[in-house]
Amino acid sequence: MIAVSNLSIRFGKRTLFEEVSVKFSPGCRYGLIGANGVGKSTFMKILAGELDSSTGQVSIDSGCRMSFLRQDHYKYDDFKVLDTVFTGNDELWQLHQKRDNLYDQSDNGTISDEDADYLYGDLEAEYGEKGGYTMEGDASKLLSGLGIPAEEHHRKMNEISGGLKLRVLLAQALFGDPDILLLDEPTNHLDMDTIEWLENFLKRHEGTVIVISHDRHFLNSVCTNIADLDYQAMRLFTGNYDDFMIANQIQLDRQQRENDKKEKRADELKTFISRFGANASKAKQATARQKELDRLQIEKFKPSSRVAPYIRFEAKTKIGAKVIHAEKLCKSYDKPLFTDFNIHMNNDEKIAIIGTNGVGKTTLLRTLLGKEQADSGNLEIGQTIELSYFPQDSQEVLDENMKAIDWLGKFAPEEGITETELRSAMGRMLFKGEDSLKPINVLSGGERARLIVASMLLEGGNFIVLDEPTNHLDLEAIESLNYALTLISDPVIFVSHDREFVNSLATRIIELHGDGTYTDYPGNFEEYEAWKNSQKKK
Known part of the structure; x- marks a missing residue:
């Protein structure tokens, strides 16, 4: 099990989430969802130990092995594809290297008697127990399932395409059956057949899975639970993404109805107190109503990031x-x-x-x-x-040297458009305030996509x-x-x-x-x- 208690993360004056306390149970597959920018990837990096939180702590059951999908395409450039996958189980990888090194010494006649006894005794036993004899077959099976042909398995990482590198890193995360599996957008750049393979793999996985994805079918197919990061807090729901959407709406409707009832009762109490508060014969009733009014807790809804x-x-x-x-x-x-x-x-x-x-x-x-x-x-x-065209590579249409609002202005109607109208068009695509003045070269992937959609709407x-x-x-x-x-x-x-x-x-x-x-x-x-x-x- 992995648990977080009183976890907060702040960047300057901005708070992403505050005092989050949740437990992620073995055998459950959690979809971590929330709008762009709410801190999903940040939360995942804190769980993985790659980023410190402002407050709070992460606890992992003793003996649990955690694996995290890395996005560093270049870290393993000098590694062979298979070796990159092996590093996903660090303990086995270190054992594998030690064994190979001692065998090299044995072949060269430079091994000590003590190391030879260890190599042919305890090391071989530990290597077999940890899965060393099946590691190449296991890794090859993962790579093939992710659409990487066998002829690529012994090539170096710097010799394969960027798309294949991402798949190798996914195989690295899946390798060795980790107890806790953290996956940030694992379906990016995967085709339908490979996504289906990954869905089936994760459904067979017996450990804890926490996955960030914007693929609704994937979330519905894989997830047993949803972890919703919103309102600077996290709520857990049982079920897949569609179940969450229904349950969340029911919960919001129920809270709103309760608030409406309380506000109506509060108005009734205020009217009575205002009317009879100074009346001696009604003083006791007015006091009782004032106490009831003080006890009423009308919930103030935080603005949703969604x-x-x-x-x-x-x-x-x-x-x-x-x-x-x-x-x-x-x-x-x-x-x-x-x-x-x-x-x-x-x-x-x-x-x-x-x-x-x-x-x-x-x-x-x-x-x-x-x-x-x-x-x-x-x-x-x-x-x-x-034609209104959305390219796969945003650089095909975006001018990196322009401000977002100036680039969008190129798509204005012939009769022209005011800056206010342009800002309004960008506002409908969630560009707030001075966001419209950002240079295109600093925009996130989501902002670039929404800017292109805004241009299509103007066209x-x-x-x-x-x-x-x-x-x-x-x-x-x-x-x-x-x-x-x-x-x-x-x-x-x-x-x-x-x-x-x-x-x-x-x-x-x-x-x-x-x-x-x-x-x-x-x-x-x-x-x-x-x-x-x-x-x-x-």
């Missing part, structure tokens, strides 16, 4: 019948990404492009928009299209294209974007690994298979999954 941006897409011009018509599009790099790709997109469709990492989803999207040239084939883009395009829009948004922003896209009748095409986002929005699924082939399914994601399963049974 605030959703206001997103509504409104096209300035109506789109025509033709959106995208493509025939026999082909594109290859080291291998075929798509071959003989055909699409006739209607002006009321919402198309999801899915597939494992590296199969070419972004390349296909950019090719269909004319931003990349196909190797061969024909592409026609409707002349009435006015008023009639064709919305999004490439991994949920990567840096918190749950409230994702739900707002998701809902806004369900309201419009204009066409949408998007790439996403967020199963809930795809399932609630897409009316057509295109899956790339990584060998140049693809499936174009005319239905939603649940129907597509059912169809795929039926095909496997044939």
Whole structure:
């Protein structure tokens, strides 16, 4: 078990959370949720011992081994992939190195009699007991489950891509069956198949899991409990994310009803006291009512950090019948990404492009928009299209040298827009006060994403294209974007690994298979999954 008592963290005058006391039990999987900036990652680092709290303490049961998902891509550059995973169990890794060193001395004839006795006796016994003989197989199994092919396992970390590095670090955290597992955004940069593998792995894990994620399907699938960081405090709920949302709303409604009853009673008591307080015959009753009024505790609600941006897409011009018509599009790099790709997109469709990492989803999207040239084939883009585009890499559209408000002003209507109107547009996307004057190069991932969405709203395009829009948004922003896209009748095409986002929005699924082939399914994601399963049974 891991427990915190009276934990507080302050940065200058700003308090993230105050006097938090909670216990995380073995066998439970906690989803740590809260708006961007409330301190989720900070809380996780305090649990991991990588950051000191202002007050309070963290207690861990004796003998428990904790593992924490690290985000340092470069720390292990000189390590082989397998060795990086081994370091996830430090005790076993140290034992492994000691054993290898002594065997090297034995081979060179430089080992002492005492070390030789230890090597061939107690060390080998301890090594086997700790899992040394199965460590390479265990690590390889994790890496393969996370989509890292066997040929990469013996390469150095500085020789593999950044995306694969993140997966190796996740395998490192999972290695050795830790008693306490701390995961901060483990699904970032994972495709649907790998996320499903991770879900199943965590559901089999018998220790304590605390995970931060903005993936609603992942939280619903994995979590047995929710730890909600809000109001500078933490509350624990039993159940998954959907259960939390229902329970939280019921609790807020109940508190509000109780407050309303108390406020009504307080008004009645005040009226009686004001009317009869000076009346001698009513003095005893007035005194009794004053005591009752003093006992009434009307709860003052702290302002919630959970605030959703206001997103509504409104096209300035109506789109025509033709959106995208493509025939026999082909594109290859080291291998075929798509071959003989055909699409006739209607002006009321919402198309999801899915597939494992590296199969070419972004390349296909950019090719269909004319931003990349196909190797061969024909592409026609409707002349009435006015594009609103959310790229996977924000640097593709953001100017790092500009202030946020100045960059957004470039998307103002032809008739112009005042600074007040620009600030209002940014306020709807949760940029408060002087936040709008921040240089873009200091904005967080979430702020960058919301700024791009704000530009799309000002553009008023009639064709919305999004490439991994949920990567840096918190749950409230994702739900707002998701809902806004369900309201419009204009066409949408998007790439996403967020199963809930795809399932609630897409009316057509295109899956790339990584060998140049693809499936174009005319239905939603649940129907597509059912169809795929039926095909496997044939």
